[in-house]
Ligand SMILES: Nc1ncnc2c1ncn2[C@@H]1O[C@H](COP(=O)(O)OP(=O)(O)OP(=O)(O)O)[C@@H](O)[C@H]1O
């Protein structure tokens with residue numbers, strides 16, 4: 140077997156050992172912390188998945204990711220195209236965008252709940268707000284980096300404006316948009332858990348708070364592992380979509 | 388407008404002269420990028436059917452600009468261009484371009500790239516089978532039969548430029564405009580591609596206008612060489628190259644012509 144498989148496995152194994160050692164050390168002074176250990180956590184994960192208790196939460200979270208991402212794409216791509224095409228628009232908006240980008244999206248949570256009420260709406264808002272920036276910026280740089288040869292080619296074919304946009308510009312920036320989407324998925328997945336800790340009654344973030352309240356620490360660890368694994372899978376999906384598009 | 392013209396005045400146009408009409412004829416062209424000094428002026432030239440004309444000149448003398456104007460990617464400041472006897476007001480469907488960079492679309496495979504120019508609104512409409520046949524034919528003409536499913540990221544520089552050439556050929560051009568199409572290639576690949584270009588122009592009954600700053604390339608490929616120079620650029624000399632092909636086998640004639648061209652460049656620099 141090659142290093143491609145052995146090294147990642149060794150890394151994961153190392154983390155598992157650290158986890159084992161850490162929880163044992165913690166349990167030394169605080170017996171209840173034994174629940175944090177890998178074995179009870181794996182057990183809990185097995186049961187949660189087997190009993191079907193966790194699936195509705197996973198589905199709710201994935202739905203929120205999808206909606207948040209779609210909103211971010213619907214807003215980020217047109218704004219990015221505009222930024223890439225119009226120097227004036229870019230100059231007018233860049234400081235604002237950079238400013239907004241630097242405010243943690245979670246800071247808007249109280250405001251979002253006040254305006255949008257409790258429920259899914261403020262979560263969608265927060266996720267979209269967090270994810271729109273990488274999509275916008277990558278789209279804009281995709282437009283700026285469009286190969287001038289492609290545009291020349293379109294012109295030599297007397298392409299109409301519509302043909303140029305549909306057959307050259309949009310496919311030409313798709314790789315950049317996909318890069319933005321991949322970054323956005325990473326951000327959304329990170330923001331999702333805290334965003335689900337307020338005003339909702341389902342989702343992985345909600346479930347984590349719930350395990351805390353029930354003192355079900357092995358379940359807490361189980362969900363953390365699951366969140367990591369799902370996030371890894373989502374990122375992998377986005378990455379392979381990117382590679383497929385470019386046929387690398 | 389036509390509706391108000393009395394019927395008796397509408398006569399069929401006289402038949403176009405069957406005589407050898409030139410593929411491209413430009414008269415007294417001038418061009419300047421907006422607000423700038425003229426890049427070239429007073430340029431007149433002709434490309435005849437099935438002829439390879441090389442536009443030779445130093446860097447920055449305006450060759451690429453002239454080519455773009457001749458292909459009507461840009462409008463000339465003055466002068467006029469006729470393509471197949473008709474005034475040229477926009478890029479013509481029977482004229483195709485090849486540039487230094489292949490400019491392939493990475494999301495399409497080679498066959499998709501070759502067919503890319505075939506289904507635009509301002510191009511003649513083709514039946515599916517006709518389109519597929521043209522793509523196949525063009526790919527095999529450049530020696531890439533069976534490689535149509537490969538993507539640009541998987542092609543070498545030489546292969547990519549072959550695909551770009553096939554993309555131009557698929558439109559069955561009467562004239563191939565090429566702007567330093569081989570200058571990004573290594574010497575061996577470049578020599579192959581030069582031979583391929585000559586062969587294709589002859590087999591496909593097209594004419595070619597090839598921009599180059601490589602004297603040897605011009606001598607090996609051209610039926611006629613136009614030397615461009617001066618500020619603003621103009622055509623300062625012209626050679627008809629009647630060295631038998633393959634010209635690699637005629638070193639004496641090639642060397643004589645090269646010396647002649649170098650001399651002309653010397654004179655140009657002295658002015
Ligand atoms: N887009 C542009 N805007 C303004 N000036 C330009 C532009 N493109 C070229 N020029 C100028 O026009 C002149 C001719 O350029 P052109 O590219 O036609 O020369 P060239 O003979 O093709 O040179 P090279 O051999 O380097 O390709 C140069 O002085 C160049 O600076």
Ligand SMILES: [Mg+2]
Nearest residue numbers: 450451452566
């Ligand atoms: Mg040039």
